[in-house]
Amino acid sequence: MFETRSRFDRVSLRGRRPSRSNRALSQLYYGDNLDVLREHVADESVDLIYLDPPFNSNANYNVLFRSPTGGQSDAQIEAFEDTWHWNDKAEDAFDRVAHSGNTKAFDLLNAMRAFLGENDMMAYLAMMAVRLIELHRVLKPTGSLYLHCDPTASHYLKLLLDGVFGADKYRNEIVWRRTTSHNSSNRYGKIADTILFYTKSDSWTWNDVRTAYSEAQLGRYQEDQNGKLFRAENLTADRRNSNSGKFEWRGTTPPSTRGWAYSIEQLEQWWSEGRILKKRDGSPRMDGLKIYLEGLEGQKLQSVWTDIPRIGNTSAERLGYPTQKPVALLERIVAVSSNEGDVVLDPFCGCGTAIHAAEKLGRRWIGIDVTHLAISLIEKRMRDAFPEVQLAVEGTPKDLASAEDLAARDKYQFQWWAVSMVDAMPFGGKKKGADGGIDGIIYFKPDGRRTEKALVSIKGGQNVGVQMIRELHSAMEREKAPLGVFVTKTSPSSVMEKEAAAVGRFHSEATGKSYPRLQILTLAELFQGKRPDIPYVDPTAAFKQAARESTARQPILL
Known part of the structure; x- marks a missing residue:
């Protein structure tokens, strides 16, 4: 067995984590995110936006609470109703897009209305369009936006993003495999979500985050005589249309269609270092360049993420909020597309996973949600996980x-x-x-x-x-x-x-x-500060207690 975690899934964080005294206060808002964005978030002031809006799934989502005795849930409070209808609010959102000045976005939305009609999906898209325009406004030129959705509306949302950001600002469609299997009697199992990645300009923040190699990839490695793990790579390349590399070296000549991929000087250096595998007669193998596992940075991130599972029902991370995403998923996004001290915004913050990841990696953040259930859960979560967090809550009653x-x-x-x-x-x-x-x-x-x-x-x-x-x-x-x-x-x-x-x-x-x-x-x-006079109140009963996070700088994404 060999350990690779210390080498992989890491990002180079510049300097040490900023001290609390040097970081601006992060902000949590109760209210409609459209109103909060317009009233409280300045133009081009945000470095990274992650949003996980309702998907128009026509479902009601409940926050589950469990009594300290461990019995059945004592309460299932409806957190939000993921159902939209064409009404005055939808018409108002459509009208706001019409008068936003973004003609491309409105042209797309208007075309969708002609195609879809005035139905629930159209109401959802109108609500999203006017908010995406505001999110584009607050994003810095070097900023990025990640929109998390499922196949219910991802194709429509991509068109809206093309209209708001420009089709040339689309960077990736990330597929997140959230579960390994999902049984269905008459169609393929639905096991993945979509994350649409856009940037504000052609110059954006990007950190090279690497992931651990898969078991299949690690299976290609073997031990040499010194116990070091290596894989063998080819020393030749296709030379059908070139004479380059077509020479004999130490008794070995590549086939007529191929040639050595490296200069004789480089080949000799590797030979002297013991980096070339030999045939029985002592001549070099053409597929014999040793690539050692030690020192490799790991695998570059691809657009399909299969290594971060969803939060299981018995996971210590689960807080009882519907649609809760794993912190590891948001840590990856935050680490790749922002730097320490940057501002991360989540306008549909739910139970606060994005801002949890932002705080953990030394970013400032803005979270917005339209229910007091979510705000209460997030406030408790952040204070449990980060006891020294400087947290301000706006929009909740203060008098x-x-x-x-x-x-x-x-x-x-x-x-x-x-x-x-x-x-x-x-x-x-x-x-x-x-x-x-x-x-x-x-x-x-x-x-x-x-x-x-x-x-x-x-x-x-x-x-x-x-x-x-x-x-x-x-x-x-x-x-x-x-x-x-x-x-x-x-x-x-x-x-x-x-x-x-x-x-x-x-x-x-x-x-x-x-x-x-x-x-x-x-x-x-x-x-005035008065509270019920009750002995030995259980502080963990209202919401599940989040695990306390280390205050030390985190150089590795776990």
Whole structure:
């Protein structure tokens, strides 16, 4: 056996990883990426863009949460609905492209509309077109864009990219084999995604990243008398139309159609170094140039990537977010197309794999997502993996007025944000059944061993009353939850406070203290830093904890 990992899959990173004090603060935005790009990202300010937008798969994707007891999922919260419809929003996106000044992009989009009609796919393409125009604007002249998609719409998206970036700025279609097999009864298994690679200009950032040789390639190597691994390469070349190299050397003459590929001086040097294999009579073999494995840089990246598997269901890397991509995939893209200190942008950042890879390799980054579930997951992921990360979150409520505005615009996003404020696990999603108005769960260990739960109810409206306290109490009894937390935008009445107090107290042997069983918190108190008074809260219950990354410079991509 021989070890090659230390030699391969590496990229030369210039200098040491920048210290945190010398790097600008990275940014996470909650909001529609079209609005965020226009309002917060300057022209030609981004070095690398990776986007993994919804594929228009007509599927709903859920974030899976699992209780600390390891049982079945306690909640499946709908992260996003990957379905688009032709409506006023789609018409508005189409109109924005028409008035963008990019006539080629609009001509393509208009032709697609004539072909497809006003259907779901056309709505998706209009949404993507207006955003691709903005992404082109913010990309530096030396920048690159990677668009991750599947065959559902990859051919249409490539046409849009040709219109926005120019067909001559297309560099590669990368095929990523994400799984080894996928059974289908009446068609070929779907095992790969497509990544479209474009650049802003004809001069772009490119780092030579090498990958490990395959087992088949390594099988060509053998040991010499000194135990060094080598393969044999041909010393001759096709010389049908040339007299070059047609000479006898040390008793060997190539066939009439071939000649020596190297000068006699070079051949003699290799002979003296023992680099030429010999025949039994001592003359040189024409296929006998020794190429040693030691010192080789590895295999250049090709456009088909088969060496990075998807994240398995039991992988420690899996966080429970739908469509999560492996960090290794994004590390490769970041390493190839950016340098330390560059800015990496992911406008559909989901669970934050691209910005995780960017942080790991010493880049600055901008992440954007339209759900508070994603923002909460990313914020926790980054703080778990990089405890010293300088992370700013924009777009989430920072005061009572902005919280009230979010509640008025989208009650579910408001609920998910408020649930994250009390470090609870979201529960129920948009399709509430017999949950009694439960919006979140806080797991805790009152004796340091057994796990109990506190139910969380979020109310963002103006009309709250004592009946809501009774409903939460009923849910606590039904679910055998010793504690409950009622979060309200408006101040509770004295009757509500009296009803909550009547639920009683909970005693923890571990702390020797008692706690109100049903606690009422206002949004104003949350902004002042107040949190539920609960003993031994499990900090890993809401989202799976990401593994902590090393703060040392990483010269090798694993």
